[in-house]
Amino acid sequence: MSEKVDVIVVGAGPAGSAAAYAMAKNGLKTVLIEKGREPGAKNMMGGVLYCGPLNDLIPNFWQEAPVERPVTRNIITFLTEDSSLSIDFKTQKFHNAPYNSFTVLRAKFDKWFASKAEEKGATLIPGIRVDELLTDGNKVCGVVAGEDRLTADVVIAADGANSFLARKAGLGKDLLPEEMAVGVKEVIEIPKDKVEERFNLSEDEGAAQHFVGDCTKGIQGGGFIYTNKTSISLGLVVHLDGLMQKRMEIYELLDSFKGHPTVKELVKGGNVVEYSAHLVPEGGLDMVPRLYSDGLLVVGDAAGLAVNNGITTRGMDFAIASGVAAAESVKNAFEKKDFSGESLSHYETLLRNSFVLKDLHTFKGAPKFLKNLRIYSTYPQLICNMLERLYRVDGTPKKKMWKEAREAMKYRVSLCQLISDAVKGVRAL
Numbered sequence: 001m002s003e004k005v006d007v008i009v010v011g012a013g014p015a016g017s018a019a020a021y022a023m024a025k026n027g028l029k030t031v032l033i034e035k036g037r038e039p040g041a042k043n044m045m046g047g048v049l050y051c052g053p054l055n056d057l058i059p060n061f062w063q064e065a066p067v068e069r070p071v072t073r074n075i076i077t078f079l080t081e082d083s084s085l086s087i088d089f090k091t092q093k094f095h096n097a098p099y100n101s102f103t104v105l106r107a108k109f110d111k112w113f114a115s116k117a118e119e120k121g122a123t124l125i126p127g128i129r130v131d132e133l134l135t136d137g138n139k140v141c142g143v144v145a146g147e148d149r150l151t152a153d154v155v156i157a158a159d160g161a162n163s164f165l166a167r168k169a170g171l172g173k174d175l176l177p178e179e180m181a182v183g184v185k186e187v188i189e190i191p192k193d194k195v196e197e198r199f200n201l202s203e204d205e206g207a208a209q210h211f212v213g214d215c216t217k218g219i220q221g222g223g224f225i226y227t228n229k230t231s232i233s234l235g236l237v238v239h240l241d242g243l244m245q246k247r248m249e250i251y252e253l254l255d256s257f258k259g260h261p262t263v264k265e266l267v268k269g270g271n272v273v274e275y276s277a278h279l280v281p282e283g284g285l286d287m288v289p290r291l292y293s294d295g296l297l298v299v300g301d302a303a304g305l306a307v308n309n310g311i312t313t314r315g316m317d318f319a320i321a322s323g324v325a326a327a328e329s330v331k332n333a334f335e336k337k338d339f340s341g342e343s344l345s346h347y348e349t350l351l352r353n354s355f356v357l358k359d360l361h362t363f364k365g366a367p368k369f370l371k372n373l374r375i376y377s378t379y380p381q382l383i384c385n386m387l388e389r390l391y392r393v394d395g396t397p398k399k400k401m402w403k404e405a406r407e408a409m410k411y412r413v414s415l416c417q418l419i420s421d422a423v424k425g426v427r428a429l
Contacts, residue, residue: 015300016158018323040110069206140295163302179283185235213380365428
């Protein structure tokens with residue numbers, strides 16, 4: 001194959017499909033290349049899609065997209081070895097359109113999203129690995145896949161967190177263990193009525209539950225459970241440097257997490273139907289590389305566009321918004337017939353004016369704050385111990401609540417340390 005097209009998009013995840021959809025809609029001859037046998041076959045994430053950017057691109061997409069459940073309950077659970085404390089937020093405001101977020105299964109969702117790009121005129125080529133960038137001087141002008149060469153005016157790298165194309169173009173930064181986490185997930189099949197019973201849901205409700213503490217054995221990271229229609233997505237996201245230092249395997253942590261008394265009841269009787277693992281960029285704003293060069297744009301995870309602020313972990317909405325911004329920049333470049341880096345820098349301008357880089361800037365201090373290991377060991381233990389002391393009635397005289405709290409803190413954390421951590425958390429988050 002040797003053919004010239006307008007744009008080549010490498011990677012049919014949310015960022016790549018969003019870019020391909022928007023460009024094909026604008027009449028550009030677009031090719032979308034996916035390494036997996038089909039879109040979604042190699043992609044993995046926890047499972048929550050925040051709706052705004054996709055709804056702007058495809059209004060009321062949930063009426064046809066293979067979404068699972070609208071998220072109406074958000075739960076944060078602190079774990080010790082034998083205890084748990086949950087903060088449970090539920091609101092009717094998340095029940096109705098326009099929805100805030102949905103749980104999704106990427107194998108279904110990515111396949112649908114890529115098909116929408118095809119409907120607009122994009123050509124999807126699955127099962128193809130891109131081996132090299134074609135260049136003309138300093139300008140990227142296509143890709144090499146095996147013996148095939150495909151040329152284009154612009155290439156969009158949407159090839160994931162460990163982006164081969166960005167590094168080849170000299171844009172990607174070296175990945176550092178302290179900036180990367182490994183995510184591991186199981187999809188566990190459970191009857192629909194059991195999902196709703198165990199998570200206190202009706203059939204048009206869903207839950208997103210995040211876990212901090214014993215699930216990662218003191219390593220930076222956390223656990224999650226997301227409810228689907230007839231299954232749950234359960235997993236962990238754990239920082240690579242912590243795993244390396246403790247010489248632990250991610251599957252050991254996952255087995256321990258599933259066996260915790262609080263979690264065990266939620267997955268009881270379930271059948272694991274899918275297992276996946278993936279690198280997750282968690283370096284925040286400092287991890288974002290240069291986003292453009294002559295003939296090339298970098299989007300989604302390949303550009304490090306993800307944020308974890310301790311309450312929400314976001315990537316798909318950033319990916320889709322970056323794909324749309326890339327498409328707008330490419331449209332602008334075609335109107336000027338200028339595909340230089342200077343012309344394509346319009347992409348970064350669009351991201352700076354959108355929530356994407358603004359949110360990354362807002363939470364630029366989060367990655368450093370979340371490296372405080374007391375968050376994953378001391379504080380969950382402190383909270384659960386304090387409540388155990390307050391609730392225990394065993395015939396011995398009770399102390400005032402603040403004294404019980406001080407007793408629970410003894411030998412674990414000083415008051416000054418607690419205040420310092422609280423102040424740092426407020427500033428970062």
